[in-house]
Amino acid sequence: MTTASRRIAAQVIEGISAGAGPGLSAIPGVGPIVGPAVAAGLGLVADLVRAGDDAPIVIGRIRRSPEILDRVRAEARWERRLDERWPETERRRTGTQPSMPAVDTEPGPPPDIYLDIDLEDL
């Protein structure tokens, strides 16, 4: 098998793998673990086909927990859910009205950002 044909065969298998994961997970009773696991298994077959005898060694890494948890944003989602369920508590906690912008109580003119307008552009 030539390198080109191995690459094409691997791409076909990876195409099947890409469809198999979500497809299997959608079947009632199969569960969310089995779909990705089958996809990973097909990924192995694709890798073996592509590798042949002389492919360079490239190994993916396992993600560590901070990155995993950052991806799902668990703490942020919980905080949001807490605020949705107990908005009164949230207002007492932060001392602000969640839907209203903060009022500028500083004496003197408005901040420079409001004056940074070129009248010729209007």
Place this chain on the structure above:
Amino acid sequence: MIRLAVLLAALLCAGCGPTAIQTQATAANTIARAANASTASLAETYTLRGEALIDGSSSRNEALALLQAHREQWRPVWAAIDALASAHDLWATSLESGIGSAEAAAALMAAWCDLAEAVRAVGERVPAIVRCGR
């Protein structure tokens, strides 16, 4: 799921010539994929369970206490994942260096079994790509 246990056991007994290294590297890469897919699913379950705890609470303080207990319950899972990642890094680096290490591969399998046990303790599971002897 394709069982990699037989493959890994064979690799441990095999010499580490170029072909054996390449084959182990392929296995290591696939284990990383399987682990990343599994841990992503675990993290989503972890998050959804936390949301369910909030929904089932009668006060914010009760929800916060339940969430803290939830974090503590899952802490061993995240520790096991980090240990697995470290063991995998060691194995992968040895393979990328063209050396290979049966000890590193064995450590990876032990780490996977530790993860499986930690995950089982929170009522979930990971794919059985390694036979853990239980």
